Amino acid sequence: MKIYRIHCRQELKTDLKTAWEFLSNPKNLCNITPDHMKFEIVSGAEKEMYAGQLIQYVVCPFPWMKTRWVTEITHVQEGSFFVDEQRFGPFRLWHHKHFLAPSERGVVMEDIVDYKIPFGYVGQLANHLIVGKQVKMIFDYRQEKLAALFGTP
8 A cells, every 4th residue: 555745845934933823723724725625624623732632624625525534633842843643534544744943034844744545556546646636736725825924035
């Protein structure tokens, strides 16, 4: 079974505290997710992020597909990184690491996502034709929105 990886790195023109407060607040996911995905938080985003937090969403990754997605925040080091893992949803595995570090010109943000698609070879074909492109598009959109919100050095 193949594991796929998306790795994005972006420098933002802001301070670490501001970047952390925005990116670690699950409610802000709506602001950096494409509108066509109809992203909606159902539960779990009422408190400040903590390890063990479960967050439930409804999302439409494709026009013909609406799904529930449950992630768990498994690790949090305030101001530095957090990890979310899918507990229920469209992927066989979704492990998303978010890193923040100060830089001379602002903050460096890194996303590393490892994921698996269900359905064996059919899933691999779907990833090649559709899913991988969709995941990349989501992170490209996220980078554009973050650049618009915070600027880039």
